[in-house]
Amino acid sequence: MKCSDFNQLIQSFTEDTLEEEYYDSFVRHARECSECMDELEIHYMIRVGLERMEDESTKSFDLKEELKNQLLKYERLADMRFKRKVYHTVTIVIAEICIIINVIQMLYL
Numbered sequence: 001m002k003c004s005d006f007n008q009l010i011q012s013f014t015e016d017t018l019e020e021e022y023y024d025s026f027v028r029h030a031r032e033c034s035e036c037m038d039e040l041e042i043h044y045m046i047r048v049g050l051e052r053m054e055d056e057s058t059k060s061f062d063l064k065e066e067l068k069n070q071l072l073k074y075e076r077l078a079d080m081r082f083k084r085k086v087y088h089t090v091t092i093v094i095a096e097i098c099i100i101i102n103v104i105q106m107l108y109l
C-alpha cells in the first residue's frame, strides 16, 4: 500500500468502517511507515477525542492505547479473513480430489 492510499483510508479506519480487503495492508503499512502512523495517530486522537468531549465523559481515556487496540483488532480480523480463504481453498481442492477419485472409479469399475 502506498502512503497516499493509506491516507485516504485513515478516515474510514477511525470511523471503524474500513473495508475488509484493506485490513491487512492498512495495518501493515501503519506498522512499517512511521510517518503514516503519526498521521493516523493525529486523526484518531482528534476524531475520537472530540467524540468523547461531546459525550462529556469524565472517564479518563488513553487514546494511544485505544488506537493500538483497534489496529490489533483489524490485524486479527485480517488474519481470520486469510484463514477463511485458506479453508475455503482447501475445501474446494478436497472436493475436486473426491470428484476425480469418483471419475477414476467409474472408469475402472
Ligand SMILES: [Zn+2]
Binding pocket: 002, 003, 006, 029, 033, 035, 036
Ligand atoms: Zn506511509
